[in-house]
Amino acid sequence: MAARIIDGKAFAANVREKVAGHVARLKADHDITPGLAVVLVGEDPASQVYVRNKGKQTVECGMQSFEHKLPDDTPEADLLALVQQLNADPAVHGILVQLPLPSHMNSDAVINAIDPAKDVDGFHISNVGLLGTGQKSMVPCTPLGCLMMLRDVHGSLSGMNAVVIGRSNIVGKPMAQLLLGESCTVTIAHSRTKDLASVVRGADIVVAAVGRPQMVPGDWIKPGATVIDVGINRIDAPEKGEGKTRLVGDVDYDSCAEVAGAITPVPGGVGPMTIACLLANTVTACCRANGLPEPEGLTA
Secondary structure, X not given: OOOEXXXXXXXXXXXXXXXXXXXHHHHHHHOOOOXXXXXXXXXXXXXXXXXXXXXXXXXXXXXXXXXXXXXXXOOHHHHHHHHHHHHHOOOOOEEEEXXXXXXXXXXXXXXXXXXXXXXXOOOOHXXXXXXXXXXXXXXXXXXXXXXXXXXXXXXXXXXXXXXXXXXXXOOHHHHHHHHHXXXXXXXXXXXOOOOHHHHHHOOOEEEEXXXXXXXXXXXXOOOOOEEEEOOOEEEEOHHHOOOOEEEEOOEOHHHHHOOOOEEOOOOOOOHHXXXXXXXXXXXXXXXXXXXXXXXXXXXX
């Protein structure tokens, strides 16, 4: 019995379609256009590609895209001033400062300068606290995308055993909070967990977000479990030719797919959902700012 492959590209396209529909209604009924501001400091090539994709998809969904590119040596005070300017701009509903920032900047100070209501990355300390206490918040994009996929596979997640491998502030911790909110029994495991294999074997849902290539083998997976692989790791692929590489996740896809009930591939699984959920968060922020009903199916 082969696992159901969760197609992140198709799923993300569906989310973007819902976002575009909601944006069209906001324009038609209320003359409001959601706006997303993305700030990029420095020349990091991966960040540049990511920011370009964000801008492109923002515009494709009918939203306004505001891009701010600052040189590597920009003083932190100048970045903070820009954030304050965006906080005060009523045309901007979402603000995202692309990480990582240059080493002379304090990322926490910059993120916590963003108005929490416009913090579409969900990293502001207020949003972390709201999520942790089960209140309405901005939810980090990658965990939100994972949750949407899990709901799609299972409907209700109530009572399921979920193991999150990884304890980062960006994925592991917020993912655990979201699963608790869905009434799962949640274990956060990590590199120091004793007998990680047996912990994972008890899980109906496994979310791997540890950043180690193919760390989770198929014999750790309970038959029929759902495996969400957040990892994106580049490894050598000599079979493709000298110096070639390929992308793999944190789970060993081939062996896990033989046992799992459903699984996300890498690439093409969780990755495409991250920007789609960023757009969803921007629409949600816009609706909240204007006292309008939040878009259905696009929030946690």
